[in-house]
């Protein structure tokens with residue numbers, strides 16, 4: 001376990017268990033995620049990585065038959081408490097999905113969508129600035145500044161995924177959750193998005209699920225290995241890959257390397 | 259000779275041709291009655307049409323003159339019916355598509371819609387008479403007739419609207435929710451703009467059905483002949499469909515071209531509406547953002 005003082009923590013999970021109906025997908029998870037770094041989440045398919053990530057911004061609840069127990073503190077507050085407003089949770093904790101999923105709107109409207117939910121329509125100067133800033137931040141501005149009026153789904157996949165990151169930024173999130181954000185992209189696009197994630201890490205706390213060992217190794221500070229709904233190991237990435245503590249971790253890492 | 263035709267191949271090929279022909283003939287056969295109806299109508303009714311025919315009142319015991327009051331009356335009926343059925347139908351569709359869980363209430367509603375769609379129009383007519391004209395005391399009026407028509411077209415509007423909304427891919431909704439949008443914000447900004455074409459199509463098809471129905475309005479608000487034009491929804495009115503029925507069967511000495519002229523105008527209205535709905539659909543589809 002990586003030790004850290006409470007202040008430097010972005011996410012603090014205690015004894016988290018989650019059931020889909022009768023099926024238990026997460027078992028008593030304890031996890032501390034530090035602020036301002038990239039933490040990658042690895043493990044075999046079906047071990048609960050997505051489930052865990054989704055419960056951190058409470059998307060799992062949409063399903064109705066999901067039951068969650070335990071505590072997820074984000075920035076010191078338990079987001080599972082009764083008096084928590086989901087909309088505020090979603091604002092502070094942005095989510096990027098496996099397949100780029102821009103809304104069926106223009107590029108501009110995509111960037112402004114979340115912001116407008118909070119602030120209303122906004123003036124032209126205001127919104128122009130937000131659009132430019134957000135797209136600058138994801139290194140997309142120069143490439144698509146002439147296509148702001150285009151339908152977002154007409155962009156290349158890499159651009160779409162970056163746009164999906166950009167649209168989270170105008171409402172000033174603290175945490176960005178990414179569920180295999182590169183798995184639909186080709187190697188060049190993957191490298192570009194990884195570079196972006198690395199660049200964003202100073203400003204945001206990032207948790208990224210990946211099944212690509214090389215990616216976890218290249219693009220994360222700390223690494224969490226999950227197996228069958230439990231966390232087996234959580235350590236700085238270099239250490240984990242050089243000398244895994246548990247046999248399961250070693251098997252998984254090596255298995256993937258062949 | 260590895261690749262030469264065997265008897266079985268020959269038989270398959272023959273069958274292939276046969277079925278192709280058969281299905282094509284059926285498809286062509288379908289067009290024939292439409293063409294036949296149209297050509298008879300144009301041949302027999304065409305001579306009756308003129309600009310005056312549309313904008314003058316019937317005269318001489320409805321054996322001459324035009325269809326103006328019936329035309330205006332039909333528009334009244336359609337407009338009032340729409341102002342009820344569209345908000346009601348689209349709201350119900352939104353509920354069913356976006357909010358309803360799969361429980362007994364939803365199933366009861368769906369069952370009701372299916373059954374409502376299967377009710378014959380003459381039954382709607384009696385229902386309209388009993389409910390709107392008598393029970394609610396609206397009397398024979400445009401309002402009562404339009405409400406009856408609205409009830410009749412509701413299932414169509416609900417079903418097409420719901421299908422149009424269901425066609426908007428679910429990941430868009432999830433993306434919107436994950437950005438902090440409520441259900442309603444998601445419906446307003448994502449679902450409705452992208453299902454507008456389908457909803458509109460349903461509405462227009464509902465209208466074209468409304469235009470043609472006779473029985474439901476006959477008992478509830480449409481009159482054979484009126485010497486005045488309707489001014490409010492409390493008035494009775496003439497209507498195209500009923501007017502056709504009247505000049506075709508109730509006015510023995512009307513010239514033959516007259517009922518055919520009315521029929522041609524009625525069908526032209528319906529065809530125009532259907533064409534409009536197709537144009538809308540293709541135009542809005544092109545605007546779709548995925």
Ligand SMILES: Nc1ncnc2c1ncn2[C@@H]1O[C@H](COP(=O)(O)OP(=O)(O)O)[C@@H](O)[C@H]1O
Nearest residue numbers: 020023025044045046047048049050051052063
């Ligand atoms: N919506 C769901 N309903 C029921 N079971 C689910 C659902 N989503 C995931 N699961 C189950 O939960 C377990 C963890 O899934 P998931 O979190 O998607 O794993 P991972 O992302 O690590 O591949 C799997 O066994 C999966 O079958």
Ligand SMILES: [Mg+2]
Nearest residue numbers: 049050051179
């Ligand atoms: Mg997953």
